[in-house]
Amino acid sequence: VVETLRSDPNYTEPCEAMLGTGRFELSVYDGEVPYYLGLLDETIQVGVKDEAGVPRALLETDAGSVGEWATDTYDRYRDRSTPFSMEAAP
DSSP: OHHHHHHOHHHHHHHHHHHHTTSOOOEEOSSOOSSEEEEETTEEEEEEEOTTSOEEEEEEEOOHHHHHHHHHHHHHHHHTOEEOOSSOOO
């Protein structure tokens, strides 16, 4: 994903514009995230894909305990990530 954002004009220009607002952050996690995790206000989404990368299931809930887990999980990944830069790392 990172290389696509840096090299594909379909993504580079919008990414640069969003980063330029100062209201958008991207971070890079050096590893695999085993599922999609979406935090949207009080709504949580957890999605999984099959071996071919095809989305297969999506759970959406507003249950408080899931929200706590999702926030903690997101924070752990973010804390282990580095800020994204449009320039490739040396």
